[in-house]
Amino acid sequence: MGVILRIAFRNMKRRKARYIMTTITLVIGVALFGGILIARDSFKVMFIEDIDRRMGTADILVRNKATDDGWFDPDTIEDDIEDLDHVVDVSYRISGFNVYVASSPDGNQLDNSTRTSVYGIDPGDSDERDIGGNPTILDPEDTDDTIEELLDDAENDEVIITESLKIKLGNDFEAGDTIWVLPREGEELGYASENTGTWLTLDVIAIIRDLGEARDFDPETPEDYNIPSQGACLFTNLDTAHDLVDGTNNYRGLVNLVAINIDDVNNAASVADDVEDELDDDNWVSCDLKSDTIEDINQSVEIMMTMFIMFALIALILSIILILNIFNIIKEEQEYETGMFQAIGASKSETFRMFLAQGAIMGIIGALIGTICSFFMSYLIFQLTVESLKNMPGFIGETFAQTEAQIILLPQTLGVTFAVGAISCIIAAIYPSWKASRKPVIECLNPLAKKSEREKKHHSRRILFGVIAGAIVAYGAWLLYGVGAVGGPGGGGMSEAAIAFVGPTLILLGIIWLLALFVGPLTAGFIKLFGKYLKQTKLLTKKNVLRHRKRTVLTFSMIAITVSYLVGISVYMGSMREGIKTTVTDVMGCDVRIFIGNAPPSFRGDLKDVDGVDEVMAVTHQNAQLWDDNEWFGHSLLEEDYDESVSVHILDPDIVKERMTSTTILEPSDLTLEDMMDKLEKKDKLIITEKEADKFDLDVGDDIQVRFSLGLSYPTVDALLERDDSNAQEQYTVRELEVVAIVEKFQGFATGEIVGQDEDEFNIYISWQTWEDVTRYDLPGGNTDLVFRKITESGNQQLDAMQTDWFNFSSVEPLINGINEIDYYTTRMEYYSPSIDNATIFNPNMINLTTPVVGLRTQDYGKLKSDAYFGTHQLIDKSNAYTGNTIEQLLNTTDKVCVVDQSYIKGQQVNNPSFGINSSIRIFPQEFQS
Structure with a gap:
């Protein structure tokens, strides 16, 4: 240990209390900063694990488009794929086919069956078990087995079905019941489509709710994947799948889908490219399942963590200011010792290193303890955030309901935490150390001399600091009102969330810096304001405050930042709570939403009879097009790719006027919600938002032609059953509707572009009265109120x-x-x-x-x-x-x-x-x- 280091330790021991307080300040700042970084890592891992738990660990899908329906022998590509870097598991599946399922032998294909996807897997394969997810088993309720475990113990005539298929089979259908399945090309195989009793019989061993283990994609559009199990779907082993989908051919031993699990989902895109390169054939297509999801997760976590990181940085800044202030005090307390040190021959550099060593020692000790404490801080942050998310309404709360807090400690995160803490303390010690080393020996040995005779007026320095502080304020304002106002990345590549926090923080720090430069006038104003209370101590108070200007400035800055910090947290958390509440109220407009296909509006009466239900509003959403610039704007039901969309929301005016009072009306400005709904209730009226008014140049009282989509008609029954739209025809009707109001937002409805949606979506609102008038006259049989006939009772x-x-x-x-x-x-x-x-x-x-x-x-x-x-x-x-x-x-x-x-x-x-x-x-x- 060198002489300088020993002297540094001796000085620290002599002023133990000051150095301990300084170290504690650093520990708090480092612990908060590191805790947030660790919480960020934990959130990312938690989200990824939750995705894998719900959707399986399949990261990449591979298909062959060279053969009919993509059949291939897995032995021909198995070695090529498994030898690739990062590939951990590979499973082979059957997907992309549909059959018809009935719950009774007394029926026919057209009236009594449901078109159902088939998803075949190899439940005995260890890779398939590793790749498979953990769907919710609805029936039987006393099992926690996976799909693979259930099918591995099952016979070939036993299958698993999804909740959607169960609903279509009937409310009384349950695990253990039998289904009748019309296989692909069933009539050629001898099954009668008009008699479900002739179909293949299978037993259902479980009913599940799957969020994505069964994934597939179209080789022609590999950028998009679909999830068959979100609709009617049945899971089988590969042999049963062949029985259902082979038709008149024999594809035994072949599959048509590969699922790959890799060691790091961040490499999914590169591994997908490697798969196509390794197979060396244009007929092989891969689909990256996870990269987009991981990007969304990272963005969500970064948005959430940016706020915490900004607060942690402020805490670090407070620590640096406090360290700087204490070092200034220590520097003045050690002036005599510094003078003696230089008098016996120590150089300015040695003096500088002595003070800097004290800062380095504090930085290392404080950063080390702070890094250790960051684990406990991260647990607190992580646990509180997760609990808050669990208590949120809707899908978010449901998603986090089963989440367990697990802290992830990454070496690089711990290293960054320690480095930031140590470097922060060293940086805070540099300036006081430099000032102490530059002070003349005579001034150090004569600390009682009148400093007013030696101090200089640093007007140029104040001007420079003022310019810098003003530039910081200007830059923060530019970020907030320039880049941030137009949206998108900017300001050095920062995200909108980062800009939202960095901009105000820079403005705050700049203003505090500017005020610190005028501490003298501020002190004079303070004394003048409270002069009658200070009485004879006015002069003494002013001299004491300004005697150590640097200490006063640093203390002022620290208090200002601390108060701003606490007020900012309070306002932010309060705003976030109110924002969540307002968002839920405005977007949901209700407590519970129930989605039902093809249910009449009268169904609301059955729901209203349920205990605890106060009111029920029936709503439906239809596709439409608007006449603009001599062409129809929007898309038809037969268009697969489109850039714009028009949705018609059909609602009950009487319930809206009573329940959705947060709806904001722009025009007419004096129109009340009740009056607006009364107008909407009349025939051929509609409400639009400001977005539609600007796009189509509409005002209150204007008319616009609306083409309502009424569904598709198919040329043959086969086309209807197979959903073959190639020769289908869209049924529509055109009505001219009058704009009765323009709203800024419509409570309970999406009035703008949906996040993550590419097409430009527009919304219009009509009443059930208008919609029933449209369907009464324009739908087939629309003017018919009642139909009756004599029932045939032949016994068949x-x-x-x-x-x-x-x-x-x-x-x-x-x-x-x-x-x-x-x-x-x-x-x-x-x-x-x-x-x-x-x-x-x-x-x-x-x-x-x-x-x-x-x-x-x-x-x-x-x-x-x-x-x-x-x-x-x-x-x-x-x-x-x-x-x-x-x-x-x-x-x-x-x-x-x-x-x-x-x-x-x-x-x-x-x-x-x-x-x-x-x-x-x-x-x-x-x-x-x-």
Whole structure:
């Protein structure tokens, strides 16, 4: 140990209390800073582990697009993939196929089955078990097994289904029940589509809620993956999967999907590229499942941690200021010793090193203790944050409900924490050490001399410091109101979250620095303000405050930063609580949301009867397009890729006016929520937001044409069942609606672009009254309030579902005419019949569509009206030999003519492209069963 170091230790022992307090200050700052860094690492690991737990550890998927449905022999690529760097596990699966599942043997494919995805895995493979996730087992409730463990113990005729499929199979369906499955190309295999009793029978051993273990992707669009298990899906072993999806071919021993787990998800993108390069074939395509998710996680964690890091940096700054202040005091207390040290021959550099050694010793000790304490601080931060997230409503709270706090200690994080603490203390000691070494020996040995005779006025230095402080304020303002105002990364590449914290912090520090330069005038003003309380001590107070200007400035700065720090935390946490509350209230607009497919608005009555439910509002969302600049803006249901979207939100005005009072109305400015809803309740009215008003140049009172999407019609039953949109036709109607109000935000609805969504989304709002008016007149059968017929009771359920039972209308006509509530009615004759076009050589195998044949009434007789009163239609084309603008007018003839739907034309044109107007068709007569 050198002489300088021994002297440094001796000086520290003599002023033990000051150095201990300084070290404690450093420990607190380092512990807070390091704790936040450790908490950040722990959050990242926690999120990634949660993703793996829920979705499985598959990081990359691989498919082959060279063969039909992507079949390949896994032995041909196994070695190539497993030898790649970072690859840990490789499993082979079957996916991308659909079958039809029924819960009863008494039914048919069209009416009683559900289109279901098949996901085949090898449950006995150790890699598959490692890659698999941990879905929620809903039934049976007393098991914690994984999908792989359940299937490994199962027979080939036992499967696992998802919650979505269970719902479609019926509320009473449970694990242990049997399902009937129509395999792919089932009719060619001998299964009858019209009789579910002939289908393959399987037993359900479990019902699960899977969030993503079953993942797949289209080789043509590898950047997007899908999750079949979020809908109706069944999990099987590979042998059962082949039974279901092979059809008339035999693909035993082949698979069509590879799932890969790697050692570090941050390498997913590079490993995906390596897989394609190693296979050395353009027909192999990989899909990176995790990189985008990891990026989102990092962004979320950074946003959350930026706030804490800024507070930790402020704590470090406070520590540095306190250390600087104490060193200035120590420097003055040791002036005589410093003078003696230099008088016996010590150089200025040795004096500098002596003081700096004291700072280094404190820095090392404080940083070491602070780094150790950062573990406990990180646990506190992590635990409090996780508990806060658990208590948040909705999906966030549900996501964190099962999360356990686990602190992750990374060597690099601990190293950074220690280095920041030690360097901070050394930096704080540099200036006082330099000043002590530069002080003349005579001044050190004569500390009682009048310093006023020796001190100089450093006006130039104050001006320089003022310029620097002003520049800091200006830079902070530019970050906050310049870069931050336009959004996106800026200010040296900082994120918006970082700018939101760095900008105000720089402004705060700059203002404090500027005020510190005017500590003299501020002191004078203070004394003048409180002069009557200070009385005779005014002069003494001023001299004491200004006698050690540096100490006063540092103390002032420290107090100002501390107060700002505490106030900032209080305001931030309070704002965050209110912000979360406001966001939940504004976005949700309710306590619980229930998503139900194809439920009537009257279903709200059943929910309202549930105990604890105060009010229920039925809402539906539809796709639409708006007429703008002589073209339709938005997208149709048949468009897969689109840049803009228009959503119609259909709501109940009476409930909105009572429950969603946070809705902000822009125009008319004097319009109340109640008046706005009263206007919306009228026919053909809509509400828009400021975004739609600016985009389409709309104001209150303006009209705009809206094209409502009413669904898709398919040319054949096969196309309907397979969801083949290639020849589908979108049904729509156009209405002109009037803008009754423009709102800034609509409580309970998304009024702007959704985070992470590429397309530009627009929103309009209409009432149920307007929507029912649209559907009443424009949907098929829209003007029909009630339909009844005689039920066929032959004893054969398949026949009863297809065959109409005839009856004599004269026997029920007096009854109908006697009901006053019935304004008018019509009669029809209808049945389902196979049909082909007359130009085709008869071949029963070519009949793939069972056509509904409907006989319509074309004339009125009292309450018995023409079918023109019921629903609307649009003539696309007609024969020139007949006159009329409606179906009823065209059919009002004794000729053997018929009117067909456009989808029927398209279906027939599959086999006969020339089929169209004036073509003849054969309608097979109905066969009655006695």
